[in-house]
Amino acid sequence: MAREVLKLWSGPDALLKALRPYVGSHELEIQVAEPGSLEERITLLTGLIDSIRQQWQEQREQVIEQTDGRVSRYTGNNYAKWLGVIDLWAASNQRTLSVPKELFKFSASTLVQKLKKGQPSPTLEIFDVIERLESLPRTLADVLFAEALVEVRERFKRGKERLHQRTFDDLLTGLDQGLVAEGGEALARQILNLYPVALIDEFQDTDPLQYRIFSRIYSAQEPLGLFMIGDPKQAIYAFRGADIFTYIQARREVTDHFTLGTNYRSTRSMVETVNLLFDEAEQRSERGAFIFNRDISFSAVNAADKSAPLRLDDELYPSLNFSYYDDGEEINLETYRDVMAKACAREIGSLLQAGLEGRARINQQALKPKDIAILVRSKHEAALVRQELRKLNIPSVYLSERDSVFETRLASELLLLLQAVLSCENETRIRSALATRLLGVSADELERFRTDEALWDHEMQRFAHYRWQWERFGILVMLRRLIFERELAARLLGLEGGERDLTDLLHLGELLQQAQITQEGAHALLRWFETQLQRPNQEHKDQQLRLESERELLKVVTIHKSKGLEYPLVFAPFVCAVRSKAPKETLYHREQQILLELNASDEAKELAEQERLAEELRLLYVALTRAACACWIGVAPSRDLKIKKPVVTILCFTEAVSGICYSMVRYEISRGWSGLCMSWPISIPRSR
Template sequence: MRAELPKRLLAGQQQSFDELLTGLDRALRGPQGAQLAQQIRSRFPVALIDEFQDTDPVQYRIFRTIYGQGGKEALFLIGDPKQAIYGFRGADIYAYLEAAGQAEAEKHTMTTNWRADRKMVAALNALFGGLAHPFVDGRISYAQVVARPGAEDLWQSPSLGSSPLQFLTLPEGLCGVKGKRLIKKQLLALIPDLVAGDIAGLLAGDTRIGERSVRAADIAVLVRTNTQAAEIQRALRSRGVNGVLQSKASVWASTEAQECLRLLVAVAEPGNEQLLRKVLATTMLGFTGNDLDRLNQAESELYALMGRVAAWQEVWRKNGVMRMLLAVWQEHSVTERLLVLEDGERRLTNLRHLGELLQETESRNHFSPEMLVAWLSQTITAGESGEEAELRLESDEDAVQLVTIHR
């Protein structure tokens, strides 16, 4: 794959994002590298690289080659190593630390936190500022900061105390056998219930933000993965608290995308009984194993369903994919059935989102049903992303925000 991919990109006159970087890096180190660097400096005499903690060695080498000549051009590297969270994408915190070490005489640190209130800033200073080396790597330090002038202390909770930085502790009964430590897997299983219980307590208690009681929408839970967010969402629901996921995950990676593909494939070939059975078995249409088995004995019902699929195809060809989807969802009470499921709002939001994307693609490209099926299959397989495909909030009601750290 490593050898073949560059060849295919070259043959197709395409470049990946990685190739854009490595290609520029090679050019800067080539025979005409000095001339290229000078041309870039002339066009961009001052460069500000934000979020530099998420850089990698190739990017840093490019910046250093272009701007490391000691001329009147300026390079500003702006970053915070405590926020380095993109190691899975190749970001290398050590590239940042190397750059910071080389710029020791020209390092500047912001001393004012413009976002947090006074008590939160004081709590963070107490937590991280009491140690000479509060982080694993001794080169990452913590600079004491002050809150912005006029910052208010909005958090008020007589029962929990005045500090906005609170720690959850395990109840004694959950700590396992005395003298034995809980393993990581056991702890992870406890966290959703502990967090949800704490949030429910906040909402039912005397906590205030400024002059009003705290609301669910005031609360956010930061997690690493969508799976963790879903677990906390379930725990919140069990306590009657709404929670919605904010994620950059793509709707094309959802179960509903696969189910839409099954539906479109079946409608494109209305005489294919096997394709019909596959789409009937989806959560969207809701046929059980017993329902499908009954069709073996009830040929009239099977033929009636095949007739409906043919009718859906006619709607699709005459009026477009969205009208067809709406007809299917109405005939099979998809909205009503999904909303009784624990994650029904999420599923329904995904289906509606997919319908809009399919309609837009069909209209823009003048796709026939067969062409739209091929496009959808390819899009799902390729794992397409993009802002328009990001999962939408399943509800705009007052709800706890569940956010992944990479959002």
């Protein structure tokens, strides 16, 4: 059993990482195939496998007699290879749930299906046993996951009770239970007396538990009011537990709907462009622009026209710009990202140069880096585009929502430094610390330390002094002294990405100083620091990366972080680079039920893929609507994206950003509408 479990998860930490997103999801129902317990599953599977092995060895000749030549294609070299593979497996003593795929060529239904006309049906019991084994999930993943989730939730609950702690989820769960328990109606009336009117903002990000609470409190009684305010097209927080299907349920149950029909953020041209894209998609797709067309539809909005457009050389810069790459072949996602990062940086460089020359202006003000935001999905995408910006000497700052300072390279290097300080008699650890980018000792200097004994003794004394300062005055004092003595600030700021490193170093120093209050001694503090690096908490606000500069730089922002914000110019170079691999767990909805399958059926996979696609389209909508003046999008023909070369067309995302249906809306260039533009291909000079 241990061997099978280790095939699924490398250890407790890996299992916990898989469980963590679902620990607080009490509405979740895990779909487990029968048999539904760990012991029953492994007993049944091992029993069937042992039986097949034994019967194969005993009845091998009879198997050949009933299949060789009697079943189509069960003859010749391939047939002999199948038998050889199964012979080796049956003779082995390895205890495993893995079986050769060739075995299932001898299942009863397969043999009957391929049986030659006029031949008698195979009658051996082993064929039925193989059929039974094929029908079962040959894994412990679903049952172990389900049992582990129950166990982790129970231990988490007991731990909180022991420490007399309650989380925000506990407060919600307690209120939900209280409203249905004895005295629940009185509790609801008391809340109503305190708050006869409730306004819930960002309601598209709610979950079933929260909606159930408000529904019970604000029932049909008068006088009271419940106002649920939200835009389902901007529901992009499923990874945090937000449930768009709760919004859909609420919308169906509420009779009065009101819509805000005016955009006060964007220029008229930008608003009309987005209207055109999604109106066209709404009309062309049976499922609507956002898949769930019955409940999430697109309605064109008006423009307040309070924003000034971007002008380039006294002409209006197009509201929507597609940069299309085509070298004659479909490309993979890695190439797509690389090409679009370069194209994005080049276009930004061109615009900023025009701003310096006074040719690019917004409301008579020269275009500046602070006017531009690049929207990405991940740290990896941010790193790609920032690397290209640095090549053009364009400084930028990366704003992410969930990255922990304990996940940075600087944190790992600081750990090496602190280990060297506390083990100042250990020459190997000191050399490791000196060789980091943080301390920046070159290979030549390290060689000098090896050959110059006096110089090395002096260096070891410095580390001993750092240890004395740490134990006497605290870790932050020691770190600041080290930064001053070794002139780390000046050296780091002279390196690429050094501003980020210096910010992280000071941030980590503050966190260590805070933790020092609760830790007994320097060694305990070091152990605490090691634990944080192993298990960073991205939800803890104190750990989240800080802005490395207060300067008004170009911003690289995750799409999730950008929600609710606005930028004059938005660049979305990687909107087509959606997740290409399906997750191990299949999470989907059926009516109002949230289901999780580890051994997913084809139907479950299809429903989960539909929900994933719908969220990708909402991400695209959020990205486009952050722009006040103009938006730039990068697309390319890809094996994954299924995008084909356009002729004189404008690309319109109907049902997919990637990997699903993709359509193109023809737009006659002769009509001269300036709202849209195609720059195609990016390998030649732009033409608008």
